[in-house]
Amino acid sequence: MKKKLSIVDIAKQLEISTTTVSFILNGRAKEKRISDELVERVLKFVEEVGYKPNVLARSLRTGKSNIIGLLVENIANPFFANIARRIEENAYKNGYKIIYSSTENDTDKTREILRIFRERHVDGYIIAPPEGIEEELTSLIKSGAPVVMFDRFLHQVAGADYVGIDGANSIYNGMKHLVDRGYRHIAFVTLDSLQSQMQERLQGYERAIGEFDINEYIKEIAYNQAEESIVRHITSFLKRKKELDAVIFATNYLGISGLKAIKSLELRIPDDLGVLVFDDHDLFELHSPSITSIGQPLQDISEKVIALLLEKLNSSPHIREPEYLTLSTALVIRDSTMAKSGSKS
Amino acid sequence: MKKKLSIVDIAKQLEISTTTVSFILNGRAKEKRISDELVERVLKFVEEVGYKPNVLARSLRTGKSNIIGLLVENIANPFFANIARRIEENAYKNGYKIIYSSTENDTDKTREILRIFRERHVDGYIIAPPEGIEEELTSLIKSGAPVVMFDRFLHQVAGADYVGIDGANSIYNGMKHLVDRGYRHIAFVTLDSLQSQMQERLQGYERAIGEFDINEYIKEIAYNQAEESIVRHITSFLKRKKELDAVIFATNYLGISGLKAIKSLELRIPDDLGVLVFDDHDLFELHSPSITSIGQPLQDISEKVIALLLEKLNSSPHIREPEYLTLSTALVIRDSTMAKSGSKS
DNA sequence: CTGAAAGCGCTAACAC
DNA sequence: GTGTTAGCGCTTTCAG
Numbered sequence: 001m002k003k004k005l006s007i008v009d010i011a012k013q014l015e016i017s018t019t020t021v022s023f024i025l026n027g028r029a030k031e032k033r034i035s036d037e038l039v040e041r042v043l044k045f046v047e048e049v050g051y052k053p054n055v056l057a058r059s060l061r062t063g064k065s066n067i068i069g070l071l072v073e074n075i076a077n078p079f080f081a082n083i084a085r086r087i088e089e090n091a092y093k094n095g096y097k098i099i100y101s102s103t104e105n106d107t108d109k110t111r112e113i114l115r116i117f118r119e120r121h122v123d124g125y126i127i128a129p130p131e132g133i134e135e136e137l138t139s140l141i142k143s144g145a146p147v148v149m150f151d152r153f154l155h156q157v158a159g160a161d162y163v164g165i166d167g168a169n170s171i172y173n174g175m176k177h178l179v180d181r182g183y184r185h186i187a188f189v190t191l192d193s194l195q196s197q198m199q200e201r202l203q204g205y206e207r208a209i210g211e212f213d214i215n216e217y218i219k220e221i222a223y224n225q226a227e228e229s230i231v232r233h234i235t236s237f238l239k240r241k242k243e244l245d246a247v248i249f250a251t252n253y254l255g256i257s258g259l260k261a262i263k264s265l266e267l268r269i270p271d272d273l274g275v276l277v278f279d280d281h282d283l284f285e286l287h288s289p290s291i292t293s294i295g296q297p298l299q300d301i302s303e304k305v306i307a308l309l310l311e312k313l314n315s316s317p318h319i320r321e322p323e324y325l326t327l328s329t330a331l332v333i334r335d336s337t338m339a340k341s342g343s344k345s
Numbered sequence: 346m347k348k349k350l351s352i353v354d355i356a357k358q359l360e361i362s363t364t365t366v367s368f369i370l371n372g373r374a375k376e377k378r379i380s381d382e383l384v385e386r387v388l389k390f391v392e393e394v395g396y397k398p399n400v401l402a403r404s405l406r407t408g409k410s411n412i413i414g415l416l417v418e419n420i421a422n423p424f425f426a427n428i429a430r431r432i433e434e435n436a437y438k439n440g441y442k443i444i445y446s447s448t449e450n451d452t453d454k455t456r457e458i459l460r461i462f463r464e465r466h467v468d469g470y471i472i473a474p475p476e477g478i479e480e481e482l483t484s485l486i487k488s489g490a491p492v493v494m495f496d497r498f499l500h501q502v503a504g505a506d507y508v509g510i511d512g513a514n515s516i517y518n519g520m521k522h523l524v525d526r527g528y529r530h531i532a533f534v535t536l537d538s539l540q541s542q543m544q545e546r547l548q549g550y551e552r553a554i555g556e557f558d559i560n561e562y563i564k565e566i567a568y569n570q571a572e573e574s575i576v577r578h579i580t581s582f583l584k585r586k587k588e589l590d591a592v593i594f595a596t597n598y599l600g601i602s603g604l605k606a607i608k609s610l611e612l613r614i615p616d617d618l619g620v621l622v623f624d625d626h627d628l629f630e631l632h633s634p635s636i637t638s639i640g641q642p643l644q645d646i647s648e649k650v651i652a653l654l655l656e657k658l659n660s661s662p663h664i665r666e667p668e669y670l671t672l673s674t675a676l677v678i679r680d681s682t683m684a685k686s687g688s689k690s
Numbered sequence: 691c692t693g694a695a696a697g698c699g700c701t702a703a704c705a706c
Numbered sequence: 707g708t709g710t711t712a713g714c715g716c717t718t719t720c721a722g
Binding site: 004006007008018019022023026053054056057058059060061062 | 698699700701702
């Protein structure tokens, strides 16, 4: 085991000062008018002995860490896992590492994690924020930290960028599709949550209900339940509302639970019940029948998020207005909404 | 914005020395025989002003970071996402944060990431290692870093713990199940990979082939292809081998691609083709017909991994022999392997 | 029991 | 162009 070298060792060996080494290593040689010859000599030597600066010391000194904090609701959810994957890749390309955590939509946990990230001098934050941490985020932003929210929006937080999708129109379009297909008794199964993205989706549903003048059936599922429990709730809801001829599920896992419920009730899709799910999933394509879904632009979301953050990271703080991006989704029409095709012209 | 306080500020305000504050804050008051009265006074004050030690400075000084580096193949793969989720949760409970990265089984990328983790003085490593980084891992371990491998094993790496499942027996049992059901022409669709876990699975297949005296059909898919390409390869393989009556897929995503291929060929499961997949997935339960699979004990794997790492983290280095844990899987029999039931007694 | 002081490794203002 | 040096905030040895 060779002892770790420090910048002092390098300077000593080369019989120059640490300043010079530091400047050269940080690419400020030109600016400081250090001779090309010296620069080369230093670089060569550093390469030779495999010297790597101590990031910790650097961070302590500069206050920068080259780490981005990523907070998602649950990394096991394919939506977040996919986003995380892509964000990580992009961050990596730009010299940033990701430190992540799942919030489980738990305010206290999130608060605690933000504290820890902050202590670690994370350079920027990407977060799908739970309700109730407006204050922490605001104080974070005030202290100069770049913050990008995605998936859901916190209105009270000023100064953070946001990337999301147009949930209201997405669901509205889904409803329109169902109505066009002849469905009339369409339920909306969603989370019992005040999060902006869930509220938007609900609004899309309600707008459609009003516009098409049909009955409203809303089932709100409590958050953070075991899957079996969700399935049970959906099952009993479907059993109770015999008149339903279609259901929209507001998230992918509600959709999956819903399909399990439907299966257990031996309802046929799309004849007994049309099915449409918000957020796509491998499963929906392969399911028999395949399930119509509203696909989110994962790649696009990830790119925008990281681009916005990098932009902030590379510019002086507080320089530009926050951006709010709303991307659109794609309605992927599959067999689960095919039943009554043409029954209405 | 109140200025961040340092330990010096605390000491000054209280008119005591930083040493004392430091000792008290690190729970070494008793050991150092500091008066209870003083301890309380300090604690109270610290609480009051909301002082938080600077982790970076502490890390620089102690060389510990309370961060665990997690390296998985791909965080978007539900297997890894689930493991990551659980590991993160447990780590968190023990005061550790996770910094993660996807290796994509790319040796160079992995090497680079290990370097970065190391620079950051990550306290421990959890890794599903790609081939070719034996040297780096060994040197890491030699330098005293606790390393736990999971999912796949690197034989040349001494001193790392390992948690995996018994792939050979799992596949063997799957084969036995298929043969019991009357299937005779069973293909094994796997990755073109030398990774230990893939090799084990293959061995299980081959042992079964020999023991049951049936034909061998192996299709190896190159790693890191786009999904469509995998589907195409499987499709053409299935088309070519008309005599097949069952297929085992060696990973969940091969299984998903396989199902797509089977769907496009309009083969009926389980009559035309029995299907069994290694590694479970939501999709397999809901698929029509439901897909028999070999489920890995996610919770158990995660718990063992983090327990082993914590054990190492809390004991002096090099103190115990490395542990190699092999957990067993569960064959979840579903409809996709039901076809010829009873056709053989 | 408590305090002074020496670093951990790096950056950058300042001096020459 | 290059060197000196003062910290960044904390831990810990050593001396009282």
